[in-house]
Amino acid sequence: AQRVTQPEKLLSVFKGAPVELKCNYSYSGSPELFWYVQYSRQRLQLLLRHISRESIKGFTADLNKGETSFHLKKPFAQEEDSAMYYCALSSGGSNYKLTFGKGTLLTVNP
């Protein structure tokens, strides 16, 4: 069975500090990994996916198959980054379901 673990329920940093949101997964095949974000009073939306290898709003995430991790990083946090972040996994193939982690609430203090 596939599983996504986000060990930190809450993460608080100061503006300008680096931030890393941890995500570990359990899956025997080659997964598709995603980060979703939910800002206050907004709908859940895709932030980035590993296959794109792109930086969105200054965030990057690298898939480490050896450590089965997909941590989300940003070198300098901004107050507008405060939100709920969910890591998600798809097993691919004909299975289009996503398995979500429990989420990490990031608060960036001024």
Next chain:
Amino acid sequence: EADIYQTPRYLVIGTGKKITLECSQTMGHDKMYWYQQDPGMELHLIHYSYGVNSTEKGDLSSESTVSRIRTEHFPLTLESARPSHTSQYLCASSDRLPYEQYFGPGTRLTVT
């Protein structure tokens, strides 16, 4: 504009009432999903559909039912609402690839 819509956005209803939560999408996607999410908590998949006349139960057992008669429409029904059904319900859709899902704004249901 391509989007995914949910109505109502908020619903307060008494125990025992039948309710239907509407979800429609103009994304042209064939796959649709229903999630249940308590505030600030994880998402639990309760139903999904890969096409018309195809519905499956998700990872979390739910007393709700769904139907998919039209590609763009995926309503969720509770025959007899109970306080334990109080939650936020999110609808999502996706295309065949690349597996990313697009979410609606959600319906916040309160059963008194």
